[in-house]
Amino acid sequence: MSRGRLVTSGVPQESILGPVQFNTFISDIDSGIECTLSKFADNTKLSGMDDTPGGQDTIQRDLDKLKKWPHMTVMQFNKAKFKTLHQGWGNPQYQYRLEDEGINSNPVENNLGILVDEKLDISLQYALTAQKANRILDCIKRSVTSRSREMILLLCSALVRPHLKYCIQFWSPQYIKDMDMLEGLQRTATRMIRRMEHLSCKVRLREFWFFSLEKRRLQEDLIAAFQCLEGTYKKDGERLFSRACSDRTRGDGFELKEGRFRLDRRKIFFMMRVVKHWNMLPREVADAPCLETLKVRLDGALSNLS
Structure with missing residues (x-):
């Protein structure tokens, strides 16, 4: 074991050991916590059932325990990121506090790139995904002169498809209008290929051995x-x-x-x-x-x- 050394700055981003070192440093943050504390790098979320006074008290006790953790580790919470998401019909909207300050509530929160609202309606996520993919397709159309099959498929596979596949186990659409909106992205991408503009979408997908996004x-x-x-x-x-x-x-x-x-x-x-x-x-x-x-x-x- 090496000798101790004072660390006066944060762990470098996108380094190999950075996440491991950071997770090791905050590994004891959930010590004594009664509710569920989810940790992913520097994103930490506390969740629990607050539909009864007992459940609300449990969550507040855990927040009080978390208040003590920065003083023991010489770290600080980012208070600007404190948010409460109340879910479920008839939620009492209890006002929670951390470090003697009230935590503001939001009707929708971004959870590692996925928009989650208070009613677990993911329509906003479909719109966000379509918006990102459309911007990338438009950028490809304006900046790439080649319309060869190999070039367009390579760019779409590398730049567009990851957005359409990211965490789909959570936000996979169930309504026809949302499915059609996403399928339109693939139609737009295959229509960019030279000499394929006038073919139907089914023919283009069959030509390229593509599945529909639903499949x-x-x-x-x-x-x-x-x-x-x-x-x-x-x-x-x-x-x-x-x-x-x-x-x-x-x-x-x-x-x-x-x-x-x-x-x-x-x-x-x-x-x-x-x-x-x-x-x-x-x-x-x-x-x-x-x-x-x-x-x-x-x-x-x-x-x-x-």
Whole structure:
């Protein structure tokens, strides 16, 4: 172990060891916290049930504990970023405090690039995603003279598609108007290719072996489900999904159990909407021995869908 040294400045951004060092330094921030404290780099969120006085008191006690942490670590919270997001119908909108100052409430918050509002309506996220992708497509159209297939597909895959795929397990659209808005982005991109302007969108997608964005979202959902059931996140998957065991089911002897919920909003959650599609997968796809095999077999299965 090296000797101690006074650090008078922050950890350099975008460094290899920076996030590890920072996470190590703040690892004890959730010590004694009763509610859920989510940490991602320097983004920290405290969440709990505040529909009862007891729940509100628990959250406030945790905030009081967090107030003491900067004094012990010689760090400071960024008070300008303190925000409260009250979710749910009939929420009492309790006024929380940190360091003797009230925390302002917002109807919508940006959570690691995803807009979340008080009613879990993600329409704002669709509009934001479409806006970003449209700006990039417009920039490509104005700054790139080549209209070759290779150039346009390369630029769209590298610059546009990441925005359309980012965290779609959370914000995947369910309404036709939102799906059409996003599908229009892919139509615009393929129309930029030379000698493809006058073909229909279906013909262009078939020509380039492209899936519609709806199929791509389904593909990403099923890949994430496989990771939770059989892959990297299997430990977390045991909490997210319930298996319906039966000798009459396919291959490995299980299907996913469809959950029961009171609110329609729950049916659009990833853990709910992916169950039906997973149970409908062909046996050879669901029984894939590894992720790479699953991707290959899944491509074939989705290609046969209308």
